[in-house]
Amino acid sequence: MLYLKRKIDAFLSEWKANPDKKPLIVKGPRQVGKTESIQRFAAENYTSVITINFVEEPKYKMITADGYKAADIIKNISRIDPSKRFIEGETLIFFDELQEFPDIATALKFFKIDGRFDVICSGSMLGLNYRKIESNSVGYKTDYEMFSLDFEEFLWAGGYDDAFIDDMLTHMCTLTPFNKLEMSVCGELFLNYCILGGMPAVVREFIEKGTFEGSLETQRQLIADYKEDIRKYADGMDQTRILNVFQHIPVQLAKDNKKFQISKVASGARFRDYRGCIEWLNDAGMVNICYCLNFPELPLKGNYDETKYKLYFADSGLLVAMLDEEAQEDLRANKNLGVYKGALYENVVGEALVKAGYQLYYYKREDSTLEQDFFVRTASALIPVEVKAQRGTAKSLRTLITSDKYEDIHYGIKFTAGNIGFSDDIYTFPYFCAFLLKRYLAGEQSEKL
Structure with missing residues (x-):
């Protein structure tokens, strides 16, 4: 094998x-x-x-x-x-x-x-x-x-070596755009990874066959196994609630407002009744919780509202496996992500951050449209991270960088379908570079010292 x-x-x-x-x-x-x-x-x-x-x-x-x-x-x-x-x-x-x-x-x-x-x-x-x-x-x-494979391990599985990955990091550190061939190859590999996820059984099958044949069945079997685990390890009444939350994640991620709303899970559902369910899924390694910051400033620990959060799957392949039949077909045959495009890319970037050792936080201001997907930190700065499904301006990102209110924020990072770029204190990278973010920031920090 x-x-x-x-x-x-x-x-x-x-x-x-x-x-x-x-x-x-x-x-x-x-x-x-x-x-x-x-x-x-x-x-x-x-x-x-x-x-x-x-x-x-x-x-x-x-x-x-x-x-x-x-x-x-x-x-x-x-x-x-x-x-x-x-x-x-x-x-x-x-x-x-x-x-x-x-x-x-x-x-x-x-x-x-x-x-x-x-x-x-x-x-x-x-x-x-x-x-x-x-x-x-x-x-x-x-x-x-240990997690499912990250994109780097997926590249290793496909026969790409460390030199290939070092070259990607060099592009980021020197802000050198990728050429057409590099964009095409890396973009195609990353889309495959988004569809397959990082579960070894799914990836191995894909590498051996060179096609998506059988991948959906394997993913669905994993989902069935997870549900079996919920029944086996979740004590008492909570099982139904935990399963309900698990089932609702794709639907809620597909919405513009990706905040997870307990009230949509079941009629009359309240946060306090479901709190343990969210923690259970997180402890089991099935989901990643992204908490809403009270205010975008350091330190991050303790500076969030535990009643407001987004839920992502710990492996994007599981998200894909839970989509409806039509979305499945479109995704595998035409590589069209449809309404789930924003959800999938946000899920994959969140997953890359967790696998690199970050905890997930977002921010939404109650009295305005200001909303930011993720935040990471270095020793001295808070860095907002935007995941853009469509091309366009990142208004919230710009506000966070330019406003005097947010003194821990000096620049931002945006992941898009496009190439490497830099303007207005925003560094833009292709989605497929997300797994390198921590190494990139470590390099940035050592240069500034």
Whole structure:
């Protein structure tokens, strides 16, 4: 099976090379490739790999019967399966589907103290059980959050190397427009990525076949699996509400005012009844929440209204899979995004920001038409980010930059279908550059110092 190179690969190598490493917990939504990447790394780097999957083999939940010390757990694993080999310094113990048995996190402290074996845990719905895991293993673990493929990983999958990506960044940093061929190639690749999303199963199929054939079925199966997870892991009454919110995201994103309105989910629905549902979907890694700032100024943390937010899918492919049949057909056959154009590009840019490590914030002034899609920050500045579906002026962006009211804002960034440009303190980049924004800003900052 075609292996897709991922960013976690380099992280795992660095983790293994650290002589003082702690047990590692890899968390992220289901089916983003966690198990596959860990198993490949394990096979290439260890003489013995002990894999314990708490979903497939629930009997292993008994391994803590004699306590959480490493020696006791190893003894109990050996009792269940005497063929497992524990070789000091050459063994990786991989606890998979950690959400089924979060108690095992208590043992991480003892494995760190014991020091003879490397330990990696992984799980999909971890956000939900994470408070328990956190309290059981604080100070004795390293966390890594994994997402579906970002555009850079999608480019790697298509055979494009780091030099290709470095060249894109150079274009941004020097404000050199892309030539016609570059615009055409990158634009086509990015549109494919928008339609497919970054789920490994979908991307792999596309790379192997070279067509969209089967991609929709795979995406729809993922949606079905997510809904199954909601039924399985959401306790009690909330299931219907969570499913309702999940189903309503595409409809609300397609509107001009993309703010998520609970009142549209069900008649008489109120924020306080649904608050836990939004957090549940966020914790499960299914959605990205973009909160409305009280005022566009630093610091961002604590400076937002938790009752006003936009909801984006954590993977744009899931948004596409939930569109109606006609939109699907048009999208795949004609690559026409229709009424969902603005929603899709905004979703993809939001997703790129989250995958680069940003939290999402927007701003809408109550007493005017001033509205800004996203904000990111550097050490000293707040930067408004606009995602334009149509060509045209970014009025709100200009107001934020020129008005004396917003003293943390000095310039803005606009993502469009067009080429690189700069005027009136607004830097314009093609959509396909969004994944490079953090690196671009880091370069900008070092030049200004």
